[in-house]
C-alpha cells in the first residue's frame with residue numbers, strides 16, 4: 001500500500017466528525033490493505049511507531065527538505081527506514097540519523113512529510129481509534145462487528161485480529177475464542193473517592209476486599225494447571241501452592257481470576273513487595289515457598305467446562321466460582337442489593353473499614369449485572385482506597401522540561417527526623433497546576449541555597465501536603481521507603497517545617513513497613 005494513501009486516510013479520519021464516516025473511511029482502507037501491511041498500518045493510524053522512540057530530535061526533523069512531486073513510498077518502505085533509524089547508534093549517529101531523515105523526507109510528498117513529522121513527534125496520536133477501527137475492519141471483511149470487538153478484546157489488541165481477518169476472512173475469528181491455556185488480559189478497575197460515590201455509580205453490587213498481591217489468571221485443563229500474570233507471562237513454575245490447590249477444585253476445565261497474597265503469622269497480609277519478590281524469584285522455588293508461602297484468593301471465573309462465561313452477569317459468574325473454589329480461597333465480600341438503602345450503605349462502609357483494619361488495601365465494588373470486560377478498565381469495577389496524606393518539607397526542586405521549562409517542578413520531599421534533619425521520602429511533580437508552578441518557582445528561588453542547573457536546593461521551610469497510595473521499600477532513600485503515587489494536594493503555609501510529619505509517624509501509619 002502506498003504511504004500517501006495511509007497519510008490521507010489518517011488525516012480524513014481525524015477531520016471527520018461522524019463516527020459512521022470514520023468507520024467507512026477505515027473500511028475502505030482495510031479493503032485495499034495487504035495482510036502484511038497491517039502491523040504497520042494499525043499503529044500508524046493510531047499515531048504510534050512500532051519501533052517506539054527513534055532518537056530523532058525536533059531540530060533534525062524540522063529541517064526543510066524538498067518534497068517529492070509524486071507519491072512513491074510504500075508503507076513497507078517507510079517502516080524499513082524507521083527501523084534503520086531506530087537502529088542507529090554509536091559515534092557519528094547524529095549525522096547518520098540526519099542523513100536517513102533527509103532520505104525519507106526527500107522521498108515524501110508534502111502531505112506525507114506532514115504525516116511523518118506528526119508520527120515521529122507523536123502529534124498525530126489518535127487515542128480512541130481502536131474502537132472505530134474494529135468496526136471498520138468488520139465492515140471491510142463482512143464479519144459481525146460484535147464478533148470482531150470480542151476477538152480484539154480477547155487478543156488484547158487489533159493487530160493480530162486484523163491480520164488474520166484480512167488474510168482469511170470471518171472464519172479467522174475462531175482463532176480468538178476464549179480457550180483454556182491461552183490467557184487473556186484481565187479486567188481492570190476505575191477509582192472512586194469513597195464507598196458512597198462508588199455505590200451511587202453502580203447500584204446493586206458486591207463490595208469485595210482489595211488484596212494487594214499479584215494478579216493471577218489460573219487455567220486448568222484436567223491435571224494441567226497454568227498460572228499467568230496480568231501481563232500474560234507464564235509463572236506456573238514459581239507457584240506450586242497455587243497449582244496444588246487448584247488441582248483439588250471440583251472441575252475439569254476452567255479459568256479463574258484472582259490475586260496471590262501472603263499472610264503473616266498474625267493473619268495480616270504481608271507487604272506487596274514481599275509477595276512480588278517471592279513471585280519474581282525463579283531460583284530455588286521450594287526454598288522460597290517455605291520462607292514465604294503464598295495462597296491464591298479468587299474473585300472471578302471466565303470459563304467453565306466448555307462454557308465461556310464472559311458475557312454472563314457477575315452475579316452468575318460468582319455462583320460458578322462458589323461451586324469451584326472453597327470459601328477460604330474466595331475473596332471476602334459484602335452484597336449490597338439496594339444501594340439506596342441507608343442501612344446497606346452503612347454496612348458497606350463498615351465492611352470497608354473492617355477490611356482496612358485487617359490490613360488490606362481497600363475495596364473493589366463490582367456491579368452484579370456486568371459482564372467481564374477483558375483488558376478494559378470496565379465501568380462496573382470501582383476501587384476505593386483510603387487516601388493517605390502527609391505534610392512534608394520541600395528540600396529541593398528540579399528545573400522542569402518541555403512545557404515546564406523555566407519553572408521549578410519536581411519536588412524533593414522530606415520527613416522530619418528526631419534530630420531535626422530531614423529524610424527524603426521521594427519526589428513528585430504531579431498535582432501541580434500552572435498557577436502553583438509559578439508560585440512555587442518564585443517562592444523556592446527566594447529560599448534557594450544552591451543551583452547546579454538541574455536541582456535547586458532550598459532551605460527546608462516550606463510545607464506541602466502530599467497524597468499518596470502507600471509506601472514501598474527503596475534502597476535509594478534514607479528511610480528505606482518511598483511514597484507510591486505521591487501528588488501535591490496543596491501548600492501548607494500555615495504550618496512550619498517543625499510541624500511536618502516525622503519519619504517514625506510515616507512508618508507507624510503503615511505497620512508492615514515499621515522496622
Ligand SMILES: Nc1ncnc2c1ncn2[C@@H]1O[C@H](COP(=O)(O)OP(=O)(O)OP(=O)(O)O)[C@@H](O)[C@H]1O
Pocket residue numbers: 187188189190208209210211212213214215259299331364383
Ligand atoms: N477483589 C478484587 N477484585 C479485583 N481486583 C482486585 C481485587 N483485589 C485485589 N485486586 C487487584 O486490584 C487491581 C484492580 O485495580 P486496577 O485494575 O486499577 O489495577 P492497578 O492499576 O494495578 O491498580 P492498583 O495499584 O490500585 O492495584 C487488580 O488488577 C488486582 O490486581
